[in-house]
Amino acid sequence: MEQTEHKRFSQKFPELGTDPIPVANSVSPEFFAKEKERIFKRSWINVGRAEELRTPGDYIVKRMDMWDTSILLVRGRDGELRAFHNVCQHRGNLLVGDSEKGNCKGFLTCKFHGWVYDDSGKLRDVPDEENFHNLDKAVLGLKPIALDTWLGFIFVNLRPEQSLTEYLGGYMGEKLNAYPFDRLETFYTYKPDEAVNWKVLLDAQQEGYHVPSLHKRTLSLSFPKEFVRFRSHDMIIHGPHRILSAGSNAGEFVPTPVGAVASKIGANSIDAFAGAAGGDMSAYADAMHGVFDFNLIFPNFVIGLLYGTYFTYNIWPVAVNRSIWEIRMYYPKARTASQAFTNEYGKVAFRDGLMEDASVHEATQRGIESGAIENFQFQDEEILCRHGHLTVQRMVNG
Ligand code: FES
Ligand SMILES: [Fe+2]
Incomplete structure (x- = not known):
């Protein structure tokens, strides 16, 4: 050498x-x-490859200790890949168990009281909804997290100050x-x-x-x-x-x-x-x-x-x-x-x-x-x- x-x-x-x-x-x-x-x-943090979520409804949960949270990656029926806090907007139960993955067939249901979210994060169903006080389902979707991909690698960012492209800064041209x-x-x-x-x-x-x-x-x-x-x-x-x-x-x-x-x-x-x-x-x-x-x-x-x-x-x-x-x-x-x-x-x-x-x-x-x-x-x-x-x-x- x-x-x-x-x-x-x-x-x-x-x-x-x-x-x-x-x-x-x-x-x-x-x-x-x-x-x-x-x-x-x-920072923009890699959480895997886009091929891991090929089909609409595919989801993966990642435990993010350094963010003090758990995140949900899901491919929507529109083909978009999205990231959310894996936290139910009712009382904060983790929506899906840590490290779980699979295909949600369009909907994810919190097992605590049964609130239902669709694969784009919208809150779609609340059991016994009439018994709540001024509940606005439109603003109680899953909390989104910034997501972008680069060469098939998925990146997420909790508090983005720049785009993924800017962050990589022409990395390796x-x-x-x-x-x-x-x-x-x-x-x-x-x-x-x-x-x-x-x-x-x-x-x-x-x-x-x-x-x-x-x-x-x-x-x-x-x-x-x-x-x-x-x-x-x-x-x-x-x-x-x-x-x-x-x-x-x-x-x-x-x-x-x-x-x-x-x-x-x-x-x-x-x-x-x-x-x-x-x-x-x-x-x-x-x-x-x-x-x-x-x-x-x-x-x-x-x-x-x-x-x-x-x-x-x-x-x-x-x-x-x-x-x-x-x-x-x-x-x-x-x-x-x-x-x-x-x-x-x-x-x-x-x-x-x-x-x-x-x-x-x-x-x-x-x-x-x-x-x-x-x-x-x-x-x-x-x-x-x-x-x-x-x-x-x-x-x-x-
Ligand atoms: S905490 Fe999720 S439905 Fe109650
Ligand atoms: Fe080594």
């Missing part, structure tokens, strides 16, 4: 400085409360539009619930410095034997958003025996990290900077692009030291047994690396909560962690 001079990215981004970053903001409940108000409740997300429609999910601050979790992902050490039995095997230093192909910053791009290592790559079989079939797996995917990959090449692009859409959504497969992370902060890490891996729909095998191989190979990552999340949180360190020391390959902390600090402190 290409070795380049040291401290490349601090030269590229001098505005980020080189000072250590305080750990206090990752352990303070007061800071976390401010992050919820000043960051999460004002036209480049990402070329990625064939619609070809990769099958996804698998892991959802670990971890005793870790959301930023500590994210930091463990947005740098390659840890790869030779933490992933020496997995990801590192796709690098040359003397692999001791990770060097990114590039790092790109767009406002609060950021990209870590890894370069090709194809010439050096020796897959495991099972990986070799999977790649003959046309590997759509984490092995693609080393540029190993077969078949026509031109659509991927057009959309990507390197062979692996880790795109962080501020604050908590990651799209990890590879050749032939991509993954997403939604990092859901629950408390200052608790986060749910929702991981999805997207593959082409398997049409043959060998494609199913490739997808399974990819899923498992990726999981092995993720388990190594997870093993340090909670341990790091315990370490910083001990008070034994005051600052994170970030080196050049960890500069996106620095960018993340500085962005959060700036937004929290106004």
Whole structure:
């Protein structure tokens, strides 16, 4: 792999400085409360893909701890996708249970007293309505939440100050539009619930410095034997958003025996990290900077692009030291047994690396909560962690 001079990215981004970053903001409940108000409740937050709600009447409920609410996504009979607070306007019962999904066939009924809403959020029926005092059904629809989509990804915003397009700010320009997300429609999910601050979790992902050490039995095997230093192909910053791009290592790559079989079939797996995917990959090449692009859409959504497969992370902060890490891996729909095998191989190979990552999340949180360190020391390959902390600090402190 290409070795380049040291401290490349601090030269590229001098505005980020080189000072250590305080750990206090990752352990303070007061800071976390401010992050919820000043960051999460004002940002566009991804809640999945539009294909998950294909048919009119399809609905999904998402528990949004960092918004202190539960939201309902529903496709109306007019084809529109809408988001609402999942809260009945009668006395506030959650209309649908958390994490429920299905097809409501046009109507959702609160089980407490039976108020009925249609799939566009309007209040349609109130049992024993005549016994209420001046009840105006027209203003008692479900409370809407701003929703927009980008490349099939659904975003919602509790208190939008700008449109999704403005928020993304030409994120990656036209480049990402070329990625064939619609070809990769099958996804698998892991959802670990971890005793870790959301930023500590994210930091463990947005740098390659840890790869030779933490992933020496997995990801590192796709690098040359003397692999001791990770060097990114590039790092790109767009406002609060950021990209870590890894370069090709194809010439050096020796897959495991099972990986070799999977790649003959046309590997759509984490092995693609080393540029190993077969078949026509031109659509991927057009959309990507390197062979692996880790795109962080501020604050908590990651799209990890590879050749032939991509993954997403939604990092859901629950408390200052608790986060749910929702991981999805997207593959082409398997049409043959060998494609199913490739997808399974990819899923498992990726999981092995993720388990190594997870093993340090909670341990790091315990370490910083001990008070034994005051600052994170970030080196050049960890500069996106620095960018993340500085962005959060700036937004929290106004
Ligand atoms: S709280 Fe929903 S019908 Fe009463
Ligand atoms: Fe990792």
